[in-house]
Amino acid sequence: MHNRSWKGYLRPDGRKGIRNHLLVVYTVECASFVAQEIAKGEADVHVIGFPGCYDNDYAIRLMLALATHPNIGGVLCVGLGCEYTQPHRIAEAVRNSGRPAESFFIQEHGGTRSSIALGKEMIASLRRRADEAAIKTPMTWAELIIGAECGGSHGTSGLAGNPVVGRAFDYLVERGGTAIFEEVVEMIGLRDLMISRAASPVAAQQLGGTYDKALGYCKAVRQYSVAPGNFAGGLSTIEEKSMGAFAKSGSQPIQGVIRVSERPPHAGLWLLDSVPDDHFMQFGYTNPNDTEGIMDLIAAGSQIVLFITGRGSVIGSAVAPLIKVTGNERTYRNMTEDMDFNAGRVLSGELTMDEAAEELMNLIADVASGQPSKPERLGHREFFLMYKHQHVPSLEAGCRA
Amino acid sequence: MEKNYPAVVAFQVDAADNVATLLGDAAEGSLITVVGPAGKRDIAAREKIELGHKIALAPIAEGVSISKFGVVIGIATRRIEPGEWVHLHNCRSQLDERSGSFDVHTGAPGDNAYA
Numbered sequence: 001m002h003n004r005s006w007k008g009y010l011r012p013d014g015r016k017g018i019r020n021h022l023l024v025v026y027t028v029e030c031a032s033f034v035a036q037e038i039a040k041g042e043a044d045v046h047v048i049g050f051p052g053c054y055d056n057d058y059a060i061r062l063m064l065a066l067a068t069h070p071n072i073g074g075v076l077c078v079g080l081g082c083e084y085t086q087p088h089r090i091a092e093a094v095r096n097s098g099r100p101a102e103s104f105f106i107q108e109h110g111g112t113r114s115s116i117a118l119g120k121e122m123i124a125s126l127r128r129r130a131d132e133a134a135i136k137t138p139m140t141w142a143e144l145i146i147g148a149e150c151g152g153s154h155g156t157s158g159l160a161g162n163p164v165v166g167r168a169f170d171y172l173v174e175r176g177g178t179a180i181f182e183e184v185v186e187m188i189g190l191r192d193l194m195i196s197r198a199a200s201p202v203a204a205q206q207l208g209g210t211y212d213k214a215l216g217y218c219k220a221v222r223q224y225s226v227a228p229g230n231f232a233g234g235l236s237t238i239e240e241k242s243m244g245a246f247a248k249s250g251s252q253p254i255q256g257v258i259r260v261s262e263r264p265p266h267a268g269l270w271l272l273d274s275v276p277d278d279h280f281m282q283f284g285y286t287n288p289n290d291t292e293g294i295m296d297l298i299a300a301g302s303q304i305v306l307f308i309t310g311r312g313s314v315i316g317s318a319v320a321p322l323i324k325v326t327g328n329e330r331t332y333r334n335m336t337e338d339m340d341f342n343a344g345r346v347l348s349g350e351l352t353m354d355e356a357a358e359e360l361m362n363l364i365a366d367v368a369s370g371q372p373s374k375p376e377r378l379g380h381r382e383f384f385l386m387y388k389h390q391h392v393p394s395l396e397a398g399c400r401a
Numbered sequence: 402m403e404k405n406y407p408a409v410v411a412f413q414v415d416a417a418d419n420v421a422t423l424l425g426d427a428a429e430g431s432l433i434t435v436v437g438p439a440g441k442r443d444i445a446a447r448e449k450i451e452l453g454h455k456i457a458l459a460p461i462a463e464g465v466s467i468s469k470f471g472v473v474i475g476i477a478t479r480r481i482e483p484g485e486w487v488h489l490h491n492c493r494s495q496l497d498e499r500s501g502s503f504d505v506h507t508g509a510p511g512d513n514a515y516a
Binding site: 154226237 | 410412414422423424451452453454455467469470472473474475487488489492493494495496497498499500503504506507508509510
């Protein structure tokens with residue numbers, strides 16, 4: 001773990017990626033079939049997009065953050081031609097980041113088949129240009145941003161899966177790297193504990209404000225982030241689930257809070273707030289599924305995301321590899337083809353927490369070096385995005401005031 | 402009641418916790434070996450308790466805090482005896498207003514009508 005180094009892709013903005021993927025971005029649901037067909041059979045092409053016809057600043061920021069992510073070498077934007085979200089403007093922003101980008105409206109190029117054919121041609125050209133531009137360069141822990149998300153939690157998640165990831169986060173931060181965790185709605189009940197981890201008075205204020213907004217959200221929508229499967233797996237309350245979920249943050253001081261599509265201002269441990277702001281449409285929904293949170297972590301620049309699942313899950317992620325960790329030996333046995341790491345060995349006494357975290361760090365370095373994670377090998381590249389409002393004017397001012 | 406079942410291990414995270422989490426499935430009457438910072442000891446399961454679920458380590462009166470990780474994770478909604486399964490039927494969140502409406506076995510909500 002100590003002296004691991006590998007080759008990454010140096011991007012024009014100085015950031016380094018661990019993959020050289022191409023991205024197809026659709027700007028309305030009506031263009032999604034064509035976008036998916038363009039990517040079909042192309043191992044290095046991932047698809048993201050936004051389903052709504054009416055644009056949403058939050059969604060545009062997220063798509064731009066992913067389209068200029070260090071793991072992405074080139075981008076094709078596909079629109080239908082009626083929608084508010086503008087594919088040509090996304091492509092322009094990507095070109096301004098120093099990457100090749102193309103865009104077109106389906107309505108200007110015939111129907112389904114001619115649009116797919118045009119898209120395939122553009123992808124071939126983008127791949128040529130992305131490969132030419134790719135500069136392989138040495139990379140270390142200090143240049144990694146790693147996210148952590150949990151899903152399908154159960155009674156052992158807080159005992160093994162999340163604490164092992166927390167220990168790996170401690171190691172990453174000690175080596176100058178950046179770690180991001182989210183799911184503020186799974187920290188409900190832990191206000192004082194969160195604030196006690198603040199690196200500065202400003203961070204303490206941010207953590208308190210973020211907690212208060214999340215609690216207000218849960219009260220307003222009358223929903224706490226604990227699901228039937230969590231109960232069936234032995235978790236009895238949101239407070240119990242929160243303690244397990246918070247364990248994935250490790251023990252380092254929290255530098256502050258970033259919001260969706262923002263990047264951490266410097267290295268260290270950061271909390272990502274994905275909870276919508278209260279405004280004239282009310283909050284909307286937060287954390288509707290695991291994939292949304294994973295995309296938020298990747299939009300913050302994470303080159304890899306660790307996903308801790310006690311009950312088991314079969315998702316992967318677009319743009320950045322997902323590494324699946326379980327603290328449940330039974331889940332590991334039942335879903336070995338999907339699970340990258342068995343943290344349950346800590347509970348059976350086979351490994352100490354430190355040994356498990358060190359092994360996980362070596363797996364992270366292997367994946368950063370190009371070894372596919374299990375979700376990558378299975379072809380997973382899930383993506384999810386829906387309307388949300390952050391950085392909005394006050395409730396009284398209204399959305400467009 | 403089955404006797405002489407192979408011991409199942411339960412993990413007590415904090416020495417002050419009044420519950421421990423099972424790392425295997427326990428049948429009614431089986432012996433549970435509790436491990437953790439408070440040391441090793443045995444307790445008999447009063448009922449069937451599954452992996453990931455909690456067993457009471459001490460008597461807990463109605464209205465008293467249930468602690469895991471050294472923090473309060475809920476309140477006892479009735480008296481709980483040592484060796485009992487601690488879950489949705491006898492433990493309630495202090496925050497979640499839907500807590501108390503969930504099926505004790507599946508966790509499925511029972512507070513909406515589907516009509």
